[in-house]
Amino acid sequence: MPLSQRWTLTRYLIEERRRFPTASGDLNALLLDVSLACKAIARIVAFGQLDDGLGSAAPPQGGAVNVQGEVQKPLDVLSNQIFIQMNDWSGHLAGMASEEMDAPKQIPAAHARGKYLLVFDPLDGSSNIDVNVSVGSIFSVLRAPQEVVDSGRDVTEADFLQAGATQVAAGYALYGPTTMLVLTVGNGVAGFTLNPNLGEFMLTHRDIRVPADTQEFAINSSNSRFWEPPVKRYVDECLAGQPGPRAKDFNMRWIASMVAEAHRILMRGGVFLYPRDSKDASKPGRLRLLYEANPIALLMEQAGGRASTGRQPMLGVKPTELHQRIGLVFGSKHEVERIERYHHEPPAQERGNPLFADRGLFRN
Ligand code: AHG
Ligand code: MN
Ligand code: MN
Numbered sequence: 001m002p003l004s005q006r007w008t009l010t011r012y013l014i015e016e017r018r019r020f021p022t023a024s025g026d027l028n029a030l031l032l033d034v035s036l037a038c039k040a041i042a043r044i045v046a047f048g049q050l051d052d053g054l055g056s057a058a059p060p061q062g063g064a065v066n067v068q069g070e071v072q073k074p075l076d077v078l079s080n081q082i083f084i085q086m087n088d089w090s091g092h093l094a095g096m097a098s099e100e101m102d103a104p105k106q107i108p109a110a111h112a113r114g115k116y117l118l119v120f121d122p123l124d125g126s127s128n129i130d131v132n133v134s135v136g137s138i139f140s141v142l143r144a145p146q147e148v149v150d151s152g153r154d155v156t157e158a159d160f161l162q163a164g165a166t167q168v169a170a171g172y173a174l175y176g177p178t179t180m181l182v183l184t185v186g187n188g189v190a191g192f193t194l195n196p197n198l199g200e201f202m203l204t205h206r207d208i209r210v211p212a213d214t215q216e217f218a219i220n221s222s223n224s225r226f227w228e229p230p231v232k233r234y235v236d237e238c239l240a241g242q243p244g245p246r247a248k249d250f251n252m253r254w255i256a257s258m259v260a261e262a263h264r265i266l267m268r269g270g271v272f273l274y275p276r277d278s279k280d281a282s283k284p285g286r287l288r289l290l291y292e293a294n295p296i297a298l299l300m301e302q303a304g305g306r307a308s309t310g311r312q313p314m315l316g317v318k319p320t321e322l323h324q325r326i327g328l329v330f331g332s333k334h335e336v337e338r339i340e341r342y343h344h345e346p347p348a349q350e351r352g353n354p355l356f357a358d359r360g361l362f363r364n
Pocket of ligand 3: 123
């Protein structure tokens, strides 16, 4: 398609806004600022080890440790700063929260405050930086509580504890062979590819849909001894392939950048699991609800896929903590539904019991 016929991200946002004649344009301006942060991070990631100061590896003494107990790499910290600098001045935000900050970030007194909250993982998959594998940024936009907007007071952790279903917009940038921005403003999912000559995100994927069925799954199977029985059952059945109960062969992928797995699944289907497990009793899952699970869940649902804790739809979960971890399953609808069903079915020994047999009492 000739360049002149392609929509820019700006045009897409303007066309979307036309659906709401009274909209102020604040959300669009906010999303363009976020996209600029992503472009800046993409440039830095692309220079890799050429930038001695930054280097992608952790400093020799080891980096600082974030609130997650994870070592922060210089690029984690820098990406976080870029998100803040591109967004704290515009007057669209009441506050921000990120994986890399213990507490919410206040909008400086010198700047106006707005009606939205921005929540982000500035660099997802950062363990992959050293090995030159795709990383990305994930973001979620929430409305600030009206009382925060009216009073202009500082934001607190509680202001961010909103179920994923209330997200106004969500998306991610993927720093891969091409840089892409994938976005939902609540009307499907659109994908934009960064044209490096223009420095513009151009609409290349107009209405991304996740196929309902798949033969591809993604899970870190080194954790298998910690899995709960429904997850073990699901994976065992996939591995059993053609002769097994699923009667088809499955393929497996694990990139260790959730944002890259989400992108693969949006492009060709699949299912991703980082379920709750028994590895560390203090961590009910590996991934974080507010800035990893919820934005990806909204994208999946908007693309016709599904996202779940394994037990319930992710977007219905009421958060209790800013950095809450949660089991996450997302992707092709029928697979996610199957995994949820396995979580609600009785354990194997009971399923073998005549009471649970096909014509048994407890068959649902
Ligand atoms: P982050 O780099 O933001 O801390 O997130 C990394 C996450 C996620 O991207 C990925 O799916 C997962 O960690 C990988 O976990 P394992 O190391 O257990 O494979
Ligand atoms: Mn992450
Ligand atoms: Mn991160």
